[in-house]
Amino acid sequence: MLLNRCNGRATIFVEGEIDLATVSGVRAALAMCHAYNVTGIDVDLSAVPFCDASSLNVFLALGHPEGAAPDVRLHQPPPILLRLLRITGTEFLLADDLPAEPRSKVPLPFSGAA
Numbered sequence: 001m002l003l004n005r006c007n008g009r010a011t012i013f014v015e016g017e018i019d020l021a022t023v024s025g026v027r028a029a030l031a032m033c034h035a036y037n038v039t040g041i042d043v044d045l046s047a048v049p050f051c052d053a054s055s056l057n058v059f060l061a062l063g064h065p066e067g068a069a070p071d072v073r074l075h076q077p078p079p080i081l082l083r084l085l086r087i088t089g090t091e092f093l094l095a096d097d098l099p100a101e102p103r104s105k106v107p108l109p110f111s112g113a114a
Contacts, residue, residue, distance in 0.1 A: 009040035018051035023058055030062035030072075039071065042095065046076035056084050059093055 012029045016022065026043075033041050043059070045051070059072060073095030077085070085091045 008038065009042060010036075010038040011042040011044060013044045013047070015047040016049075018048055018055040020052065020054045023054045026055060027058050027062060030058065034062065041072045042075055043072065044075045045078065045081070048078050048081075050078055051081050053084060055081065056088065056090065060090060 010033045012026075012033070014026060014029075018026055030041065059074065062072075072093060074081070074085075074093045075095050077094070082094075085093060
């Protein structure tokens with residue numbers, strides 16, 4: 001998992017499956033964004049072949065916490081997550097594209113599979 005910050009927004013690049021066993025890495029990345037007062041979070045899921053409901057729970061809980069509302073947008077989610085978003089009415093998390101400006105990828109300072 002990689003994190004990049006630019007202009008008050010952060011982009012999290014996720015690779016691999018996200019499920020109950022691996023969602024802690026996503027949770028940690030979103031929590032780090034909150035710790036650094038990031039106002040918007042883009043989550044690039046283009047390298048994620050599968051994710052379950054645990055990922056949706058994390059995106060909702062940490063992406064839109066009570067009192068503080070960073071803007072979380074999911075980019076290129078896998079089909080199963082798209083279906084979950086439609087069923088649960090949480091399509092507001094979807095984004096059209098990642099920002100076009102070039103970004104450098106910086107490894108996150110924690111270990112975790114994702």
